[in-house]
Amino acid sequence: MDSLISKIRDIPDFPIKGIIFKDITPLVQDPASLRLTIAELVKPFKDQNITAVAGMEARGFIFGSLVAWELGLGFIPLRKPGKLPYDVQSVSYDLEYGQATLEAHIDAINPGDKILLVDDVLATGGTAKASCELVEMLGGQVVACAFVIELAMLNGREKLTDYPLHSLITYS
Ligand code: AMP
Numbered sequence: 439m440d441s442l443i444s445k446i447r448d449i450p451d452f453p454i455k456g457i458i459f460k461d462i463t464p465l466v467q468d469p470a471s472l473r474l475t476i477a478e479l480v481k482p483f484k485d486q487n488i489t490a491v492a493g494m495e496a497r498g499f500i501f502g503s504l505v506a507w508e509l510g511l512g513f514i515p516l517r518k519p520g521k522l523p524y525d526v527q528s529v530s531y532d533l534e535y536g537q538a539t540l541e542a543h544i545d546a547i548n549p550g551d552k553i554l555l556v557d558d559v560l561a562t563g564g565t566a567k568a569s570c571e572l573v574e575m576l577g578g579q580v581v582a583c584a585f586v587i588e589l590a591m592l593n594g595r596e597k598l599t600d601y602p603l604h605s606l607i608t609y610s
Pocket of ligand 1: 457458459497532558564565589
């Protein structure tokens with residue numbers, strides 16, 4: 439994991455003062471790091487009968503799509519409001535910085551689908567918790583949530599005790 443850690447850049451005071459933003463663009467730019475990240479993200483989920491992967495806009499799209507590809511599954515984008523063209527289900531929640539809403543198409547998930555959620559960073563857990571709720575509102579079952587980075591000091595895990603979590607790199 440040290441090679442991956444070296445590809446994550448800390449940006450202090452972005453997008454607002456007091457936040458240390460974990461910039462994953464150097465990691466996704468580097469072919470070996472990107473390949474290793476995806477291999478490690480999918481490792482626990484190869485034999486779990488997952489039926490689809492969902493990812494949160496925007497960086498969850500990068501990792502989630504590649505995880506879906508690697509597992510031979512389809513990808514469900516959980517999008518910011520107003521972006522999806524068809525009928526949507528929405529969920530609103532609190533962020534580490536601000537408030538947000540995520541939406542999915544009402545036919546994105548079939549009842550009983552077993553969903554793996556993927557995002558770049560688990561911070562306060564609000565985004566992941568809301569995403570789990572959105573999947574469940576649409577009839578899906580969240581099998582697990584997978585993250586490249588977990589910011590343990592923000593206690594996101596405590597909001598997600600109902601779900602198995604898989605984080606590649608934990609900052610304490
Ligand atoms: P949270 O809902 O607080 O767990 O925040 C998670 C979402 O916000 C993820 O989609 C991350 O991409 C983004 N995020 C929150 N905090 C950071 C951070 N310090 N560095 C990079 N991304 C972050």
